[in-house]
Amino acid sequence: MYKAKVYVTLRPSILDPKGKATHHALQNLGLNDIKQVRIGKYIEVDVDAKDETEARSIVETACTKLLANEVMEDFEIELEQ
Template sequence: MYKATVNVTLRKSILDPKGKAAQHALTDLGLTNIDNVRIGKLIELDIDADDKDEAFDIAETACSKLLANEVMEDFEIEIHEN
């Protein structure tokens, strides 16, 4: 059994209104040394696979088909043994 951790973020070329709002709120809180806030999502998957490579392929397929919009988002996958 493997655990996939998937980090999905908007591509750099896509505006991030949630990130911009968070950055303004942080500035209002006095945290003026923080710049370029981007908001993403973290997804964890438990995957039953024979090896790490198979688990990665399954996670990548899940991201490509459903979990990430590849037109607007990038994703990074880390595989860990459970």
């Protein structure tokens, strides 16, 4: 059994209105040292696989088919046994 931690983020060329609104709110709170905010998703997936290679393949398929929009988002996978 593997636990996959998936981080999905907008590609740098994609505008992030949630991040921009959050950045503005943080500035209103006086946190002017924060220069940029980008909002993403964190997903945990438990995978029953015989080895790490198979687990990674399963999670990559899940990301490309459902969890991430590959036109606008990038994803990174961390696996733990």
